[in-house]
Amino acid sequence: MSEGAPEGASAVELLRTMRRIRAFEERVGVLKRADEVYGLIHISIGGEGVAAAVCGALRNDDALYSGHRAHGHAIAMGAPTDRLMAELMGRADGVCQGLGGSMHLVDTAHGLMGATGVVGGNIPLALGSALAARLNGSDAVAVVIFGDGAVQAGHFNESVNLASLWRLPVILVCENNGFAEFTPRSAHTNVERVSDVVAPYELESATVDGSDVGAVRDAFAGFLGAARAGGGPFLLECLTHRLRGHYEGDAVQYREALAAEEWQARDPIARLERLGVERGWLSTAEIEEAQRAALEEVEAAVEFARASPWPDAGSTERLTYA
Amino acid sequence: MSHELPYIAAIGEAIQLEMERDPTVLYFGQNIATTDDDPFLTAFGPDRVRVTPISETAEIGMAVGAALAGYRPVVELYMAEFMLVAMDQVVNEANRFHYMSGGKVRVPLVLKAGYGFTAGWAGQHTGSIYGMFVGVPGLKVALPATAADAKGLMATAIRDDNPVCFFHHYLLTLEHGEVPDGEYLVPFGVADIRRPGKDVTIVATGWCVDRALNAAERLSAEGIEAEVIDPRTLAPLDTRTILESVGRTGRLVLVDQSTRHGSVSAVIAAEVADEGFGLLRAPIKQVTALDATIPYSEPMEAYILPDEDKIVTAVKQVVGQAPVAAKT
Numbered sequence: 001m002s003e004g005a006p007e008g009a010s011a012v013e014l015l016r017t018m019r020r021i022r023a024f025e026e027r028v029g030v031l032k033r034a035d036e037v038y039g040l041i042h043i044s045i046g047g048e049g050v051a052a053a054v055c056g057a058l059r060n061d062d063a064l065y066s067g068h069r070a071h072g073h074a075i076a077m078g079a080p081t082d083r084l085m086a087e088l089m090g091r092a093d094g095v096c097q098g099l100g101g102s103m104h105l106v107d108t109a110h111g112l113m114g115a116t117g118v119v120g121g122n123i124p125l126a127l128g129s130a131l132a133a134r135l136n137g138s139d140a141v142a143v144v145i146f147g148d149g150a151v152q153a154g155h156f157n158e159s160v161n162l163a164s165l166w167r168l169p170v171i172l173v174c175e176n177n178g179f180a181e182f183t184p185r186s187a188h189t190n191v192e193r194v195s196d197v198v199a200p201y202e203l204e205s206a207t208v209d210g211s212d213v214g215a216v217r218d219a220f221a222g223f224l225g226a227a228r229a230g231g232g233p234f235l236l237e238c239l240t241h242r243l244r245g246h247y248e249g250d251a252v253q254y255r256e257a258l259a260a261e262e263w264q265a266r267d268p269i270a271r272l273e274r275l276g277v278e279r280g281w282l283s284t285a286e287i288e289e290a291q292r293a294a295l296e297e298v299e300a301a302v303e304f305a306r307a308s309p310w311p312d313a314g315s316t317e318r319l320t321y322a
Numbered sequence: 323m324s325h326e327l328p329y330i331a332a333i334g335e336a337i338q339l340e341m342e343r344d345p346t347v348l349y350f351g352q353n354i355a356t357t358d359d360d361p362f363l364t365a366f367g368p369d370r371v372r373v374t375p376i377s378e379t380a381e382i383g384m385a386v387g388a389a390l391a392g393y394r395p396v397v398e399l400y401m402a403e404f405m406l407v408a409m410d411q412v413v414n415e416a417n418r419f420h421y422m423s424g425g426k427v428r429v430p431l432v433l434k435a436g437y438g439f440t441a442g443w444a445g446q447h448t449g450s451i452y453g454m455f456v457g458v459p460g461l462k463v464a465l466p467a468t469a470a471d472a473k474g475l476m477a478t479a480i481r482d483d484n485p486v487c488f489f490h491h492y493l494l495t496l497e498h499g500e501v502p503d504g505e506y507l508v509p510f511g512v513a514d515i516r517r518p519g520k521d522v523t524i525v526a527t528g529w530c531v532d533r534a535l536n537a538a539e540r541l542s543a544e545g546i547e548a549e550v551i552d553p554r555t556l557a558p559l560d561t562r563t564i565l566e567s568v569g570r571t572g573r574l575v576l577v578d579q580s581t582r583h584g585s586v587s588a589v590i591a592a593e594v595a596d597e598g599f600g601l602l603r604a605p606i607k608q609v610t611a612l613d614a615t616i617p618y619s620e621p622m623e624a625y626i627l628p629d630e631d632k633i634v635t636a637v638k639q640v641v642g643q644a645p646v647a648a649k650t
Contacts, residue, residue: 063391097424106423113390114419114427121410124380128387128395135348135369135393142387155410158380165375319421320459322428322483 011272011281014213016290017056018048018269021072023294024081027302028071028088032248036306037088041102044072046243047175049213049268050145051076054173054220054236058143063113063129065122065144068103069175070115073145078110081297082304091308098311099319119180120150123159123172130168130232141227145173149180151194163233164201171223172198172235175210177242182254194237203235210238211268214275241266324470324500332469332501333434333490336476337396339505341366344394347480350374350385351398378408382433386416386485389431394480402435402451402489416485417460431485432476438529438579439492440616440623448616450528450579453586455487456556462486462510463556467531469499471554474508482510491529511558515567519547522637523567525590526552526577530628534577537633546641548575556586564590565598572603573640577628582610607636 025045031037044051047069055076058064066073074084079095087094088102095107103117113129116122126144133140150156151174163170174194178185191197195205204223208215216238223234243263245252264270276282327335341347341362349371355363362371374381378399385395399405405412416429438450455463462484466472472490479486516531517538526534531552538548549567553560568574574594576587587608594606609628617623638644 063387065387095424096422096426099424100422104418104422106419106426108423108426113387114423116415118410118414121383121415124383124411125387125390125415127380127384128389128393129391130387131384132388132391132393155379155383158375158377159383162375162377162380162384166372315424319425321462322420322425322430 010217011276012286012290014052014056014217015269015272015276015282015287016293017052017076018213018272019290019294020081020297021048021051021075022269023298024075024084024301025071027298029244029248031302038090039101041088041248042069042246043244043248044069046177046241046266046268047210048072049216050173050175050210050238050240053213053216054143054145057217057220057224058111059140060109060111061138061140062111063126063133063140063142064111065113065126065129065142066105066115067119067122067146067150068115068117069147070103070105073115074105074107074112077107077112079105079107079112082301085301085305086308089305089308090310091305092311093304093308097315099315120146120153120155122146123150123155126170127159127163127168130163130170131166133169139228141224141232142168142170143173144170145175147180148174148176148178148185148194149188151197152188160198160201160203160233164203167232169227169230169232171220171227172233173220174235174237175240176237177240179242179246179255181246182250184255195235198235203233205235205237207237207239210240211266211271213268213272323503325503326498327469327501328496328498329466329469329472329490330495332473332499333476335501336473337480338362338365340477340480341370346393348372348388348393348395349398350381350395352376352381352400354398378404379411382408382411383415385431386411386419386429389416389429389485390419390427394430396432396434396480399433399435401447402437403446403449405433405435412487413455413458413461417458420484421460428483429485430483432479432488433485434488434490436492437489440627441493442618442620442623444618445615450611451584452487452489452556453580453584453589456559456586456589460484461557464488464510464554465528465556466490466554467494467528467552469497469501470506471508471514473501474506475510475554477505478507478510481507489528493529508554510555511560513551513553513560513563515549515563516552517548517550519549519571521547521571522549522573522575522641523564523571524548524550524575524577524633524637525564525587526550527556527586528579530577530579533628533630534633537630537637540630540634541637546637548637559589559593561590561593561597565594565601568594568598568601572601574602574606575609575633575636575640576606577609577633579611579628581613582608583613585610604640604642607640609633609636
């Protein structure tokens with residue numbers, strides 16, 4: 001669906017997923033300000049294209065590891081939004097019984113193996129899942145999504161070396177939004193492109209426009225197919241824009257807000273809708289329906305979460321050790 | 323039936339038996355299987371026995387991921403201090419996944435690390451740093467003092483569904499002991515009363531257990547009968563056995579090679595003060611290393627560390643036969 005590769009059904013599917021994530025994230029922002037959603041929250045508006053294109057391509061027996069900004073990845077993996085919302089409200093019906101929260105979403109039934117709050121801490125974990133797939137004789141792959149801030153950490157460099165040495169079927173997906181927490185990439189490194197960092201390891205890598213969901217899908221599909229066929233590792237760098245601050249409540253004094261027209265150009269949903277109508281992959285009715293259904297689903301999720309009980313104190317003793 | 327084995331070989335025997343028993347047990351580590359005729363490599367092949375680069379974060383993190391995916395990795399770390407460069411994976415990833423996932427996933431992982439090489443290995447290879455890992459939710463900590471316990475605790479660690487830090491003492495490496503043949507499991511959280519006694523309870527860990535037993539023999543010659551307890555695992559900690567012993571003796575001396583304020587003795591002292599203050603007829607005494615870096619120089623090493631004389635003095639203090647102000 002990037003230039004010259006229209007696929008109608010796929011476009012609708014990607015749009016629906018992105019709309020579901022957008023509706024969820026916008027609602028979470030409102031609920032956070034109303035103190036209904038608890039704790040430290042990182043919202044992924046602007047990154048829906050990567051979530052939909054990458055996570056949407058995975059199977060339930062693949063392993064996805066995410067980080068602190070995980071809501072969109074979880075939704076695109078197939079985690080039910082009502083149980084995700086319950087998790088964000090700290091309720092017993094949450095995907096992690098309300099004990100993990102926004103930064104630690106796990107839904108193994110849909111391949112979401114874990115999400116870590118320490119930048120880069122998730123990268124070596126994906127290597128273990130990739131090794132397990134190899135030992136099992138399976139064509140499952142492991143995918144880990146992290147931000148550009150993780151690339152300067154030791155976890156990343158050690159993991160790239162090991163994954164490359166052992167030729168593991170792992171795809172490292174970097175969401176490069178140009179900001180590591182509160183500081184621009186230029187304050188972290190002289191290396192502009194993450195794909196350049198891994199060049200010495202002879203890792204096949206690509207850098208794509210992360211707000212072009214079709215481009216992300218196509219690039220990822222190539223790596224995914226190769227990893228299933230025994231190749232790996234791979235690195236996919238997606239250039240994205242984080243519309244909101246690092247966390248909800250961040251005053252974002254370190255950068256200028258995007259002008260409305262600039263955001264229109266970088267919003268992966270607006271881009272797909274424009275291009276889809278222009279090329280005839282999407283009808284106005286489909287666009288409206290995707291929006292309506294997403295809002296309806298999220299409202300139902302909020303009602304489900306509000307009705308869910310708090311976790312019981314016994315969970316502490318029950319779950320600290322397996 | 324049993325056979326005699328050095329402590330380190332008893333650990334290897336447990337790993338080997340568990341790898342034979344369970345094909346999901348993997349063995350990773352730096353410098354393992356460096357020759358083609360390595361017995362582990364020969365028996366289990368290069369898929370299950372893997373040498374890793376000096377990348378503790380990737381090595382341990384990868385093992386955590388493999389554990390999440392259903393395998394049971396044993397990671398050979400040689401020196402406990404090498405774990406410190408990968409602390410995020412040890413104390414903030416491996417241990418938290420089960421709880422934070424609401425019980426969805428498990429991390430059956432053994433981190434095997436030597437400690438306490440106080441034989442001129444100086445400041446960075448000698449620490450008794452197990453105290454750092456006690457009180458980290460989700461982690462278990464095993465600290466064998468004998469060859470038999472080394473085998474039995476390792477087998478239990480491998481079968482445990484949680485991450486386990488298995489610390490073996492370098493000065494015990496070649497100490498021989500009788501080791502039960504075949505499958506042998508030592509349960510976690512069950513202390514071993516190594517010597518019964520009515521006058522004072524000595525709780526000692528790891529290498530200090532033998533020092534405490536020797537001190538107890540010397541004290542016995544002077545008419546003081548010390549009960550010596552080895553907790554064997556620090557998490558879970560068998561406080562019940564310790565409290566019951568203190569109930570019989572009324573006196574407690576804690577011996578631990580760790581720095582005083584990072585020791586497990588401080589934890590045990592707090593538990594006994596909290597749960598069993600009324601049982602005590604004298605203040606609790608701790609015989610630990612000083613809060614100092616282990617020096618290179620041999621006499622300085624001895625100055626820093628606990629030893630038999632220090633244990634004997636502490637016991638005499640709590641039984642009222644030595645002035646409490648005396649240096650321990």
